[in-house]
Amino acid sequence: MNVSADFLPEVSAEGGVTTGEVARLLGVAPTTLRSWDRRYGIGPAARQGGRHRRWTAADVDVLRTMCRLTSAGTPPAEAARAARAGVDPPAGRVSRAPGPLPLGRARQECRGLARAAVRLDSQAMDEQLTAVLDRYGLPAAWDEVMMPTLHSVGRKWETAGERYIEVEHLLSWHVSGALRKVSPRRPPVVGAGLSLLACAPGESHTLALEALAATLVQQALPVRMFGAALPADALEEAVRRTGPDAVVLWAQSRATADRALVARVEAIEWGVRGARRRPAVLVAGPGWTGRQPPETRHPCGLTEAFAALAAVGSR
Known part of the structure; x- marks a missing residue:
């Protein structure tokens, strides 16, 4: 600050x-x-x-x-x-090319972001989040800085009698804000398919899905992000109205991973008779582990989820 x-x-x-x-x-x-x-x-x-x-x-x-x-x-x-x-320490040489961060650099970025969060220093968090996104792009900034820092802060309050809940909430808010500021780095992809992203009913954890939405935005791919706890009927109506190529349904816990809802979404059809289409449904999040319906894709991590959506949209 x-x-x-x-x-x-x-x-x-x-x-x-x-x-x-x-x-x-x-x-x-x-x-x-x-x-x-x-x-x-x-x-x-x-x-x-x-x-x-x-x-x-x-x-x-x-x-x-x-x-x-x-x-x-x-x-x-x-x-x-x-x-x-009264001087700054010598800065190491850092590549600006997207991709994995050098291990030592990633740890340093995480430590800095965590310290700013513990101090409740909003300005420092915004500056650091903007810097890692500009320097490394998505998904490297998410996988190697944002998510590890969020997890470390979460573990901190879990083992400290809920003393650091305010730190986790503030950090989550600023990470979300940084992801929403991401802008396209290329012209729109002509003919690219639409992806619809939503949390399962009752599911309030959105950050990983926000990171996926931001990655699609950065790559100029069309996306609709519906956020937390979208009711089942509203999800089905959104699919009918938008006709997406792919639907991603996020569940953080097993309690919100609803296999019946996946089957209902996979069965939705639209288009003229004889040329009707259905969405490809992907389930994401730890809640689906061991519970995903047969033949339903369950990408592990942001990079794999983005690759799967890009492949579906280019069919």
Whole structure:
């Protein structure tokens, strides 16, 4: 988060502002500031009475650099050395070609995004999500940065007595927003078939399906995304009205993976007599594991799902 020293409260005669005031301005927990001071020497130059921390504008500038570098995934010790010296660490050479991220780079991007999420730093999350999408494209950004970070944050609150639910919700919101901002990277594909994407009735987890929708948008392939918990009757009506080449039905849990609904959608017909068509139905998500109907495709992962839809649409 970029916070200018101009926004600091007026520096008092005692030599600065308190840790609590700085924490609120930077969006960093006071315990994090104290930890950085203890471990890396990123602390105030002056202490009132030898004990109480008083932060000056110069101290806050060092903190701002520390926040920016750790948000970008720089290890804290390295970020602290650079912040104290007033320089950025040397950047590694990163390819801008779409595809898998180098392992070390992917881990660094995940760490940076997770740290920004834990700090509830919306600006840093938006900047990092935009950067990974621009640099790597979909689906690499999803498979190797967004999804692993979401999973790690989810595991964090599951093992911490629900202390980090707000972190997961905020991160999910910003990932969703970044995916909706994706724009086509090529001219529209002439004659490409339409894909209809929907969550099964009762299913509220949409992010993976949003990533698939964004991938289709990026490749200029037509898509209709209906989101969470689409009622069965509404799904059938949407299929009849749009005549899609393919329907993807997402289920996160076994409780929402409805095999009967798949059969109903596969049976829908449209078109003139003698040339009627039916959609290809793909089931996606962990809820279908071991439950997908016979001969119904169950792609594993974003890359496989996109390839399957591109193949169906080009028939």
